[in-house]
Amino acid sequence: DAKTTQPNSMESNEEEPVHLPCNHSTISGTDYIHWYRQLPSQGPEYVIHGLTSNVNNRMASLAIAEDRKSSTLILHRATLRDAAVYYCILRALNAGGTSYGKLTFGQGTILTVHP
């Protein structure tokens, strides 16, 4: 399976933008890029996903490099509630890929938000 690399930790101040990077240099053409986050003492929650084009939703934006070897999750205005572990995950588009369906979590990035 293609692997992702994320910084162990990042810090931000409240109400400032946060850019969380993820490297996935061995991504295949049929892998989606997914982001989940896990707040303290909770199960993970879906944030956003994309394939090639940049994506926006109510929680965040996902910027995908043109060669798809890296991506950045953007929180436009961090709040204290955004303090969590953020996971960048590759998922196969097609059934038959070993990463289809199930999520393979790495260590993620621990985001600390300062008031």
Place this chain on the structure above:
Amino acid sequence: GAGVSQSPSNKVTEKGKDVELRCDPISGHTALYWYRQRLGQGLEFLIYFQGNSAPDKSGLPSDRFSAERTGESVSTLTIQRTQQEDSAVYLCASSLAHGYNEQFFGPGTRLTVL
């Protein structure tokens, strides 16, 4: 609305005992997943169900671990003869179908084996 629920929220057991962990997925979700999270680690995939069948059990760590799902709804994860290394948070997730984009996670069951 009702999300994924898991019970118990906490379970303390003695080494060698059997435990059963329960997951109630979101109604109508045909795919159900079990993951394990050891302290300070990311989640490890254990098994998934499509309906009542388990096409992928590749993550189950040993034959002491088993899981079943009935009525395309509730699932139970059973760990026999628990060991201290089984201590972890066991998380369940469901999605509309296998491979569907979003998985919804429950709060987990924290298992401590003394």
